[in-house]
Amino acid sequence: xxxxxxxxxxxxxxxxxxxxxxxxxxxxxxxxxxxxxxxxxxxxxxxxxxxxxxxxxxxxxxxxxxxxxxxxxxxxxxxxxxxxxxxxxxxxxxxxxxxxxxxxxxxxxxxxxxxxxxxxxxxxxxxxxxxxxxxxxxxxxxxxxxxxxxxxxxxxxxxxxxxxxxxxxxxxxxxxxxxxxxxxxxxxxxxxxxxxxxxxxxxxxxxxx
Amino acid sequence: xxxxxxxxxxxxxxxxxxxxxxxxxxxxxxxxxxxxxxxxxxxxxxxxxxxxxxxxxxxxxxxxxxxxxxxxxxxxxxxxxxxxxxxxxxxxxxxxxxxxxxxxxxxxxxxxxxxxxxxxxxxxxxxxxxxxxxxxxxxxxxxxxxxxxxxxxxxxxxxxxxxxxxxxxxxxxxxxxxxxxxxxxxxxxxxxxxxxxxxxxxxxxxxxx
DNA sequence: TTTGTATTGTTAGTTTATTAACAATAAAAC
DNA sequence: GTTTTATTGTTAATAAACTAACAATACAAA
Numbered sequence: 001x002x003x004x005x006x007x008x009x010x011x012x013x014x015x016x017x018x019x020x021x022x023x024x025x026x027x028x029x030x031x032x033x034x035x036x037x038x039x040x041x042x043x044x045x046x047x048x049x050x051x052x053x054x055x056x057x058x059x060x061x062x063x064x065x066x067x068x069x070x071x072x073x074x075x076x077x078x079x080x081x082x083x084x085x086x087x088x089x090x091x092x093x094x095x096x097x098x099x100x101x102x103x104x105x106x107x108x109x110x111x112x113x114x115x116x117x118x119x120x121x122x123x124x125x126x127x128x129x130x131x132x133x134x135x136x137x138x139x140x141x142x143x144x145x146x147x148x149x150x151x152x153x154x155x156x157x158x159x160x161x162x163x164x165x166x167x168x169x170x171x172x173x174x175x176x177x178x179x180x181x182x183x184x185x186x187x188x189x190x191x192x193x194x195x196x197x198x199x200x201x202x203x204x205x206x207x208x209x
Numbered sequence: 210x211x212x213x214x215x216x217x218x219x220x221x222x223x224x225x226x227x228x229x230x231x232x233x234x235x236x237x238x239x240x241x242x243x244x245x246x247x248x249x250x251x252x253x254x255x256x257x258x259x260x261x262x263x264x265x266x267x268x269x270x271x272x273x274x275x276x277x278x279x280x281x282x283x284x285x286x287x288x289x290x291x292x293x294x295x296x297x298x299x300x301x302x303x304x305x306x307x308x309x310x311x312x313x314x315x316x317x318x319x320x321x322x323x324x325x326x327x328x329x330x331x332x333x334x335x336x337x338x339x340x341x342x343x344x345x346x347x348x349x350x351x352x353x354x355x356x357x358x359x360x361x362x363x364x365x366x367x368x369x370x371x372x373x374x375x376x377x378x379x380x381x382x383x384x385x386x387x388x389x390x391x392x393x394x395x396x397x398x399x400x401x402x403x404x405x406x407x408x409x410x411x412x413x414x415x416x417x418x
Numbered sequence: 419t420t421t422g423t424a425t426t427g428t429t430a431g432t433t434t435a436t437t438a439a440c441a442a443t444a445a446a447a448c
Numbered sequence: 449g450t451t452t453t454a455t456t457g458t459t460a461a462t463a464a465a466c467t468a469a470c471a472a473t474a475c476a477a478a
Contacts, residue, residue, distance in 0.1 A: 003414055006407075007465065013406040017385065031425070039387045043425095044467060051427060059426055059474050076410045084405065091304030096401060098300055103402065107409055146408055169415065170408040176226065178248045186411040190399045192305060193312065196293070197222040198215075199355055199379040200316055201285045202395040205212055206378065216435065240455075252455095253437065260457060268444050268456055 008049045016072045031062040077106040083144040088151035089114040098125045136166040146170040153177040217258045223248050225281045240271040286315040292353040297360035298323040307334045345375040355379040362386040
């Protein structure tokens, strides 16, 4: 299949979550406008996304919940699953590990890293923490392909480089430091300060009108 | 000034952060390609954004760092500042509070809320925690206009409604539950599960090529 | 059976965001 | 003093994302 648009992939993830809830409620079929309502977008967008993944529902009956869940799984997940690590065990790193605990079976956090020797001894929500200088070894040994970066901004750039050297294929950067990675490494991320300032700007602008 | 594009606002926040570092290093002027390099975008985009905010640099000398910082401030910040609260004191809520501690003077987290009576007694990084049923009172009393939502997904929708009723003007939703708010309330947010699944999809796609 | 209705799938249009192109010009080089 | 160069500001072109429009059709109602 051709590569899907960025935003469509995001929504597929959301569709699946909503569909899993539907399935738990023994709902077997769902209309585009129902699914749209669950995540507050338009029915057209749902239909268009579903068209892009090549699925087709039945007229006047909607989409088969089971089939759609399993198709999205085949698109997003890999057969054997992917391993993920968290680099930097501050409040945020811990929050993420706990949050994911048992949530997604095809994406498992199998290792954490920190520079602080105190933390290295610990196991966080079942995830063992290794010293950061073993990054490369552990990543290669365990075949980890995605890293979640929650280290302090000052060291983010260097750690990012190490991660690439270790063969990581995707980095999610939660530090305020912009990273640059090579062509074939996926780079995602989120900056909480920027997002708050953005909110402030639009709140301010709304107020002035 | 006309309302700025979404993405431009985001970048302005990033420009300012980069510029503050430049100022700390006693750099007085900066070229578009230098600023672009710092956050890994193109010089054209920098120039275009700066054009949109109506600033103009000097040819062959670049932009005045001080002036640009202060202009971005006048655009994003409000004179008197805005107050922010964090709703839900789990690992993530604590992480956010600590993270912002003293970072931005014009945006201050002044209150936290939680349902757990144990947490209500506490002060987190200088921010007092109130019981969640005092949401409306405290928000109005303190004139809080932005809320950061880190409660469990199951209660997100109800808390969101209460926030609007309390007069909140912007919500940043860190729960996986989609929120719907009225027209004139700003809604931002981020979903860590979706972003990880998205990373997985692109890592997978890259590998297949 | 025929007509009407609800819903999908898809194409065309619109908006938003990014990138390319280039005129204008101040400073530097000669 | 003239030419070259580096850099800005802006317009035009392209790409990505979203929205509207509507043909096709299965089912329900008459």
